[in-house]
Amino acid sequence: xxxxxxxxxxxxxxxxxxxxxxxxxxxxxxxxxxxxxxxxxxxxxxxxxxxxxxxxxxxxxxxxxxxxxxxxxxxxxxxxxxxxxxxxxxxxxxxxxxxxxxxxxxxxxxxxxxxxxxxxxxxxxxxxxxxxxxxxxxxxxxxxxxxxxxxxxxxxxxxxxxxxxxxxxxxxxxxxxxxxxxxxxxxxxxxxxx
Amino acid sequence: xxxxxxxxxxxxxxxxxxxxxxxxxxxxxxxxxxxxxxxxxxxxxxxxxxxxxxxxxxxxxxxxxxxxxxxxxxxxxxxxxxxxxxxxxxxxxxxxxxxxxxxxxxxxxxxxxxxxxxxxxxxxxxxxxxxxxxxxxxxxxxxxxxxxxxxxxxxxxxxxxxxxxxxxxxxxxxxxxxxxxxxxxxxxxxxxxxxxxxxxxxxxxxxxxxxxxxxxxxxxxxxxxxxxxxxxxxxxxxxxxxxxxxxxxxxxxxxxxxxxxxxxxxxxxxxxxxxxxxxxxxxxxxxxxxxxxxxxxxxxxxxxxxxxxxxxxxxxxxxxxxxxxxxxxxxxxxxxxxxxxxxxxxxxxxxxxxxxxxxxxxxxxxxxxxxxxxxxxxxxxxxxxxxxxxxx
Numbered sequence: 301x302x303x304x305x306x307x308x309x310x311x312x313x314x315x316x317x318x319x320x321x322x323x324x325x326x327x328x329x330x331x332x333x334x335x336x337x338x339x340x341x342x343x344x345x346x347x348x349x350x351x352x353x354x355x356x357x358x359x360x361x362x363x364x365x366x367x368x369x370x371x372x373x374x375x376x377x378x379x380x381x382x383x384x385x386x387x388x389x390x391x392x393x394x395x396x397x398x399x400x401x402x403x404x405x406x407x408x409x410x411x412x413x414x415x416x417x418x419x420x421x422x423x424x425x426x427x428x429x430x431x432x433x434x435x436x437x438x439x440x441x442x443x444x445x446x447x448x449x450x451x452x453x454x455x456x457x458x459x460x461x462x463x464x465x466x467x468x469x470x471x472x473x474x475x476x477x478x479x480x481x482x483x484x485x486x487x488x489x490x491x492x493x494x
Numbered sequence: 495x496x497x498x499x500x501x502x503x504x505x506x507x508x509x510x511x512x513x514x515x516x517x518x519x520x521x522x523x524x525x526x527x528x529x530x531x532x533x534x535x536x537x538x539x540x541x542x543x544x545x546x547x548x549x550x551x552x553x554x555x556x557x558x559x560x561x562x563x564x565x566x567x568x569x570x571x572x573x574x575x576x577x578x579x580x581x582x583x584x585x586x587x588x589x590x591x592x593x594x595x596x597x598x599x600x601x602x603x604x605x606x607x608x609x610x611x612x613x614x615x616x617x618x619x620x621x622x623x624x625x626x627x628x629x630x631x632x633x634x635x636x637x638x639x640x641x642x643x644x645x646x647x648x649x650x651x652x653x654x655x656x657x658x659x660x661x662x663x664x665x666x667x668x669x670x671x672x673x674x675x676x677x678x679x680x681x682x683x684x685x686x687x688x689x690x691x692x693x694x695x696x697x698x699x700x701x702x703x704x705x706x707x708x709x710x711x712x713x714x715x716x717x718x719x720x721x722x723x724x725x726x727x728x729x730x731x732x733x734x735x736x737x738x739x740x741x742x743x744x745x746x747x748x749x750x751x752x753x754x755x756x757x758x759x760x761x762x763x764x765x766x767x768x769x770x771x772x773x774x775x776x777x778x779x780x781x782x783x784x785x786x787x788x789x790x791x792x793x794x795x796x797x798x799x800x801x802x803x804x805x806x807x808x809x810x811x812x813x814x815x816x817x818x819x820x821x822x823x824x825x826x827x828x829x830x831x832x833x834x835x836x837x838x839x840x841x842x843x844x845x846x847x848x849x850x851x852x853x854x855x856x857x858x859x860x861x862x863x864x865x866x867x868x869x870x871x872x873x874x875x876x877x878x879x880x881x882x883x884x885x886x
Contacts, residue, residue: 339664340668342655358538360534360658361661362534362538363535363536363658364655366656367629
C-alpha cells in the first residue's frame, strides 16, 4: 500500500474536475483519481478503496456514497463535499460533527488544503475517540461482571471482598485466562445452578 | 409580519404537501414565510436539517429512525411530526427480464405479489440486482419484506444497490441493475424510455405504507413549539387540500412548474390519479390509493409505524430489536400531532399505537369525530407487527 493519501474525485463536469485535480496537486502529493460516470460508482469506489472521497454536494450520487459509508462501517472513510457557498455555517457545523467536510467554494485552491487537513484530522480524531469509547465500555462491562462474581463468592464462601477478589485472581493466574473470563464463567455457572 | 421558516425537499411528487402549503397559501395563513430549498440527494437533505441549515425536511420515513439507531447522519436526533404521503412506489424490471418472465408464463397482472416475486426470482435465480433510492427507505423496506417473505432474503439471494431515482432508468438501461423499486414518476420514466416494465405497485406488497414524513430536529421542536405548531397546521391543511380529487389537476399543474419538479404535468397526474402505464405497449393499470396524502388519517404519525421500521432495520443490522423498537417509537411524535393539531378538525385516532398490517379491509376506528375509517394496511403475506410484543 502506498503511503500517499488516495483521493477519488466524483465530478461529472470535466472542466471542474480538472480544476479540482489541479488544486489538489498544488495542495500536496496525493494519488488522485477522477470518476465522471455515475454508473458503477459504488463498485469502482469499493475497488479502489480510497482514503477520501470528494463529491459535489449538489450531486445526487451522494446517496450512492451513503451506501458505501454504511457498508464499510460508518465513518471508515471521510467524505468531503464541495458546496458553492457556506450557507448558515454548514461547513463548520459539518466538520464539528465529524462526519464529512463540506468544502466551500471548492474551486479555490487555497481553500482545499486546510479543509482537507481538517477533515482528515477530524476523521482520525473521531476514529481514535470511538476506539477509546469502545475500550472504556468494555472495561466497564468487565468491571460489572467481576463485581457480580465477587458478590457470589462472598455469599457462597463467606469471604470478604478482598479475599473474594484474591480468589478470582488466583484462579485466573492458575488457568492462564483473563480475570474477567473467570468471573464470566462463574456468573454463568451460578445462573445455571440457581 | 410572517416568520421565516425554511424546509428542504427532494423534487418528487410526494413533496406536494410542502409545495402546496406554500403555493396555495396555507403557510401564509399561519403567518409563515415558507422558504423551500431543493436538495439533490437524501443524504444531503438529512445533513441540511441535522446541521441546522433548514428547519424542516421532506424525508424518507426510515431515515430519522435509522439516525436514532446510530446508522448514518451526524448523530442529531430528529422527530417525525407527521406523515406527508402514503404509498407511491412501484417495482419495475428490465425489458430482458420482463421478456423472460413472460415466456415462463407470468401474466404481469400487477396484483399478485407472491406470484410476481416467484416469477422474478425464477427468471434470475442467482445474483439478482435491485436498485433502491436510499439504503434506509420505504422502497428498501418493501423490497426486503416482499422477497424475504417468499424465502429470498438479502444479502444471500439478491444484492440491493443505492441508485438516485433520476438515474434509475439509466442504471437499468446500462445493465447495472435488473430491477428497481422507486417512487413516482421515475418508474414511469423507465417505461417511457424503453429500459423497463412495471411489475407491481408498492400497494401489492403492503396496502397502506407510510412513505415520506415531515422531520425536524428534536431540539427545535422542543424549543420552538409555536413555529412547530404553525408549520404542522399549514402542512396538514395542504394535505387535506391534496386529498380532494377536484384539486388534482391544479396540484399537477403547480408541481410541474419550474421551481418544483420541472417536468410534465401529465406524468405527475398519473401518479396522483393512480393510473400507471406499465409497459411500452401502453398497458394501463389503475391502482387504488397509489399515492395517498390525507384519507384514513394518512398524516397521523403512529408510534407503531416507527417501531416497525426500527424492528426491521435492527433485524437486518443485528441490533437489539426491543431496544430499537423503543427508539423508533420515540421518533414518531404522535404526542406533538395531538397537541398542535388540536385546534383543527384533524381526526385523532383513539390510540397512538396499533397492530401494523392487521387491517385486511377498511375499518371504522375510535376517534372524537366518530367518522374515522382506517384503510386496509395488510401485507400480502399476512404479516402482522405487534408493537407490544417486546420479545422477538
